[in-house]
Amino acid sequence: MRKLRSFILSVVILLIIMFSVNMYCENYIKSNLSTSYKLYNDIKNESTFIQRNEADAKDVLMIYGSSELGTTEILSNPIRYFPKKEDDFFVSPIAKGYMQDLAHAIKFACNPNLKGKKVAFIVSLQWFLYKNGMQSSDFQMNFSELQFYEAMKNPNLSQALKKEICKRIYSLVANNSFYSDAALYAKLYNSNTFLGKLKFNLLKPYFYLKYQALSFSNNVKSYRLLKKYKGVYKLNNSNLSTINLDKDLADEEARGSKLANNNQFDILNSYYNEFIKPNLSKIKNQDKNVKLTDSKEYEDLNTLLKVCKAEDIKPLFILMPVNAKYYDFDGINKTTRTAFFNKTKNLISGYGFDVVDFQKHEYEKYLMEDGMHLGWKGWLYVDKEIDNYYHK
Incomplete structure (x- = not known):
């Protein structure tokens, strides 16, 4: 009996300590939230507490995408371009390489503070290269249990939509023992048998404890993240520059001409030398048989659109352009690209959401940094659309 009392007391003390630490971390995050605005970071991507508070801030526009948002060395990247004198809002990135529609659908679904809010969402043509959609390994590197x-x-998501999400997630994580709990949850949630439903209900306390442990761990990581970067980004709105698109385009063209002048694709010299030049013979027409409009990624995009509708999120979908000279060489020609843009725009607009694309600029010099990432002038066109949408 004494041992039992000691055990219970130890558990109670541990819970009190965890509760106190969690409260301290959350209070610190709220008090230092602006530190997170310009961070392109894995922990931020997983932190629902940071994302919920950012979505609730009046001076933040959340922007979701993948690796293109990591080009923070480019001054026209919206993370660096905003705020402006006319637009005193910060753009906060939630993004990483291979973070695609399904991962973002989950992020939208777990953030109630996005309800009724405007967000920007960048869709990449590269997500649709494979008929079966994203590979399991790519999804797993960005999956947040x-x-x-x-x-x-x-509660805003229908059971049918939750089952749809679970079915897709199970197909992508079931082969990884690290995510065995999430795979089991997804499998049992979709079960229609009495035994499956019984097992799911019996395991609910376990999943609840797992969720609480993950939440605590993530809040501690988020606290350490903001503590590490506190003071690194000086968010001073007193000396903001004005928007002058013509001047900005001229400035970025001048920068691009100095950095991308040794190749036929007008892309970054260093990138061309390292990745393209040694592989030109392999790259030529390597994707000529790709049919972008057949990809399973469209199913994931459709799931994301359903979540946006259910949550009353108001996204601006930005269909990222490509370096047309490079993709013509690669084999994905203008006809193939146009079919992709048209199908994607029709799907998105069918849900009533705003969507923009920049295909008319795709042969323009210094639009892209490389074959697939927005560059000096490309980001400025995106900035203009973000600015217009924010004030719409």
């Missing part, structure tokens, strides 16, 4: 559990608690 914590956000998955939180999304599944969302």
